[in-house]
Amino acid sequence: MNTINTADAVVRNISTAVEEVRKQNPLVGSWTNFVTINLVANAQLAVGGRAAMCFLPDEAEPLAFVSKSIYVNVGTLQPIACQSLPAAAKAAAEANKPWVLDPVAAGLGDTRTSVLKDLKQYKPTIIRGNASEIITLANLWGLETEIKGKVEGVDSTDTVREAASSALKLAEYTGGAVAVSGEIDLILNSEKAYYLTGGSEMLECITGAGCSLGGVMAVFAAVTDALTAALTASVFYKAASDKAVSGGKIGTFSFQTAFVDYLSLLTPSDIAEYSEKHLTLQECD
Amino acid sequence: MNTINTADAVVRNISTAVEEVRKQNPLVGSWTNFVTINLVANAQLAVGGRAAMCFLPDEAEPLAFVSKSIYVNVGTLQPIACQSLPAAAKAAAEANKPWVLDPVAAGLGDTRTSVLKDLKQYKPTIIRGNASEIITLANLWGLETEIKGKVEGVDSTDTVREAASSALKLAEYTGGAVAVSGEIDLILNSEKAYYLTGGSEMLECITGAGCSLGGVMAVFAAVTDALTAALTASVFYKAASDKAVSGGKIGTFSFQTAFVDYLSLLTPSDIAEYSEKHLTLQECD
Amino acid sequence: MNTINTADAVVRNISTAVEEVRKQNPLVGSWTNFVTINLVANAQLAVGGRAAMCFLPDEAEPLAFVSKSIYVNVGTLQPIACQSLPAAAKAAAEANKPWVLDPVAAGLGDTRTSVLKDLKQYKPTIIRGNASEIITLANLWGLETEIKGKVEGVDSTDTVREAASSALKLAEYTGGAVAVSGEIDLILNSEKAYYLTGGSEMLECITGAGCSLGGVMAVFAAVTDALTAALTASVFYKAASDKAVSGGKIGTFSFQTAFVDYLSLLTPSDIAEYSEKHLTLQECD
Incomplete structure (x- = not known):
């Protein structure tokens, strides 16, 4: 593992991504679940993006057209999702807009x-999930030689490593x-892998939190490359969650409020500084 | 433009509407999107109304029957919305209940x-939208002689004026x-137009915020005429948002909490006073 | 009526249920409405459970399999609910998992x-509703000799008694x-009935609040019997709401934040103490 320092390009890229989103306010189109749809939108707005949510296949093309990602x-799939979600991914791919799969x-x-x-087939720009979801997806996509992992609802029963x-x-496969996501996050592409520590449980x-x-990764994907977008969002989440508990024991809803507040308040240099402390690079095998 | 003063009927009407909602706690039936459905209900409750939400066509008549508006x-339309939303509007119109279109x-x-x-065909009692949505709706309803405006997701790219x-x-057309809604709100009927300043960005x-x-306009429409209801809700929103930021810089979720708090805490006289300062009347051409 | 004291088994059972949920973090599968789905999940997490939400019939069996209740x-029914909700109840019943009907x-x-x-036919382990909903359900299920009660949206127009x-x-019928739920809660099975006072309006x-x-009753049903689960959740709600307003007048969203906070912060002994003060036993006729 190599530690990261301020001089590293990755920290500058992350910091620049935070700045650019606050400048450009990119519109992100989302196809997401009903439990957390409001938090998704508010988190996207907090970091500086704009949010629009759809569910119908005929909205896939126009939403991809007006969105940056x-x-x-x-x-929480509905029956129409069998048509809508592939249509959404297809529209993004055909419009050359980055898209994130959760x-x-x-x-x-x-x-x-x-x-x-x-x-x-639409090769997501970024895939984000917990350990069990990532393992299961690799199984479902036929990328594993043997079946691994186990699923229990929305929580991971496997570790990030x-x-x-x-x-x-x-x-x-996707390029x-x-x-x-987990206690320690792993963020990688086919060339580089980063481990990210910190963050509040x-x-x-x-x-x-996951959705x-x-x-938010989709917000950053609107202004930078896939790896930087995934890193920036992950660092932002760990940093904001740490700040939210910095005052001591706190109830869960006060935590949520403080956490989203810090998504809106942390600066590019806050995020850069956090990256230096908590990101470590590991060359892929 | 004419400025408004306390003696004006419009300020008394607004103040009375705030009082009446707190007295009557009118039930409002809503057909609304999944992103903000919780905030819609909580805002309706905060100002003193009661909330019930539906999605199925067979609920249109019974919901209109028990609701005041x-x-x-x-x-975030679902396939069933093609039947449900017209059924909801029709049921409201036939039951002579005011209804608001967003x-x-x-x-x-x-x-x-x-x-x-x-x-x-069901002529909404109140239409509320941002500038782009209002322009587009007038186009869609064939009320414009030439196509105007542009749409980008849920955000306006045109100005209120x-x-x-x-x-x-x-x-x-609707009567x-x-x-x-925008930086300055415009609220009008075919006879009178008001501009409303203030409010926090x-x-x-x-x-x-828009939904x-x-x-909340539907809540006030349960106790007063269309123009007063639209004005009262608009003034309430600008006033509560100003109060929410009166303590200085604030994160977005703390703002949301404070904003809804003030929807529940501002008094009829707070709203009357804010109206005097921020409403201006302009005769229609 | 008999008052309750610390020595009573019911208080020990309630206190133990609170402890066990915090130890076991049981996964609860929910089929619920769009207005309050986020609050349902966050309340389940706050008391110590885990949450997963579904809407499709093919998810009924796998969700019941991985869930404890x-x-x-x-x-806010969707068309698919006609298949999904009975499938969910059937899957729970067949897997011998407790299930709660609202x-x-x-x-x-x-x-x-x-x-x-x-x-x-799937005999819910716990039924929770306001007075009007409970009366109407008994009517719908043919358990009343004459039609009673009246329905107005989601609010009760009948009293708990x-x-x-x-x-x-x-x-x-269910066993x-x-x-x-109401100003005073009534929680009973075929042998014992409890009235519960307290709680903030x-x-x-x-x-x-109701959903x-x-x-949360489903969370406690994962670790204890039906009556204790219903009592524990009800006491928790009254206690947390009282604590949330203990500092004086408060806006509605600050109340919501404080309320969920106390769901996550109150201890087994807090809940036991509240039970002693606010629960009274009444033998059924």
Whole structure:
């Protein structure tokens, strides 16, 4: 592992991404679940993006057209999702807009499995999930030689390190970035892998930390490359969650408020500084 | 333009509307989008109304029956919306209950366009949107002689003043009120037009400020005429947002909390006083 | 009526349930409405459970399989709910997992009535509703000799005491517990009935207090019997709401934040102490 310092390009890229989003206010179109849809939108707005959410296939093309990037989350599927989500991914791919896939609860239910298989062909720019979701997705996409991992609802029962080889296979297939969220985050593309420490475990005590992280990755993907976007969002989340608990013990909803507040208040240099302390580079095998 | 003073009937009407809602706690039935549905309900409750939300056509009549007014928002449409939203508007119209139309992202997607065209015949009591949505709706309803305006997701790319003539045409067609939300709000019917200044730009940093404003207009429409209801809700929003930032710089979720708090805490005389300062009357051409 | 004291088994059972949920973090699968789905999940997480939400029939079995209990709420129905909600209840019953029914706005719309009738055969472990919903459900399930009660949206227009005989009939039919929420809560099974006082009326000023209470009952049903689960959640809600207003007048969203905070912060002994003060036992007739 190599530690990161301020002089490193990655820190400058992250800091620049934070600045650019605040300048450009890119519109991100999202196809996401009902539990956390409000938090996704508010997190996207907090970091400086703009948000629009759709559910119908006929909205895939116009939404991709007006958006700078697209976020697709397979939670709380409705019947129409079998048409809408592939249409959304296809529209993004054809319009050359980056898109982020969040394979929430991958493996649970036949519809979800079918939708996730359909999405494979559109090669997401970024895939973000917990360890179990990443492992399951690599299985579903036929990228693993043997079946691994286990799924229990929306929570991971595997560790981030156990998901590292699946994440790499996904990145090699898509040519984009993959982010595995957990106590330590793993963010990689086919050439470089970063581990990210820090962050408060209170993020697990509110719903939507994962979904909104994916939504925020789509915001940063509107202004920078896949790996930098995934890193910037991940660092932002760890940093804001740490700040939110810096005053001591706190209830879960006060934490949520403080956390989103810091998404809106942390500066490019705050994020750069946090990156230096918490990011470590590991060359891929 | 004429300035407003306390003696003016409009200020008394606004103040009375605030009082009456707190006394009567009118039930408002809403057909609204998934992103902001929770904020719509909580804003309606905060000002003193009660909230019930539906999505199915067979609920249109019973919901209109038990409600004092109806709110229809075309965001995040599902396939069933093609039947449900016209049924909701029809049920309101036939039961002589006021209803508010929020043409969110008008112009985006064929389904939305089709639903909006269907709704024309039921002549909403109040139409509330941003400038682009108001212009697009006037286009869709065939009230403009030439195509104007542009749509980008849920955000306006036109100014409120650019939407003034479209708003007037809509009001002349419906016989009700039209509210164009923006940095300065324009609220009018076919006889009178008011401009409303003030309000914090932080309202743009959370999702649902517009939707919940429409939902709150429906609350006030339950106790007063269309123009007064649209004015009262608009003044309430500007006033509560100003109060929410009166302590200085604030994160976006703390702003949201403070904003809804003030919806529940501001008094009729607070709202009357704010109206005097920020409302100006302009005779229509 | 008999008062409760610390020595009583019920207080120990309640206190133990709070402890066990914090230890086991049981996963609860929910089928619930769009208005309050986020609050339901966050309330379940705050007391120590984990949350997963679904809407599709093919997810009924896998969700019941990975969950310790299931929550079914009939608010904001979509067309697919006619298949999904009975499938969810059936899967829970067949997997011997406890499940909680929340008959939101029972009586409003033909679809809702049809879904509620279908659910009868799966005998919910706990039924939670306001007085009007409980009376209407007993009517719909043919347990009343004459039609009673009235429905107006999601709010009760009957009192808890008026619903007592309906609640008992439902409990005798299901063999489980029934909770009628109101100014005073009534929680009973076919053998014992408890009245619960306390709680802030601010709970009526936010949306989802009832739904999330049902969702939290499902969390406790994962670790204890039906009656104890219904009691524990009800006491928790009254206690947390009282604490949330203990500092004086408060806006509605600050109340919501403080309320969820206390769901995450109150200890088993806080809840035991509150039970002693506010629970009274009444033998059933």
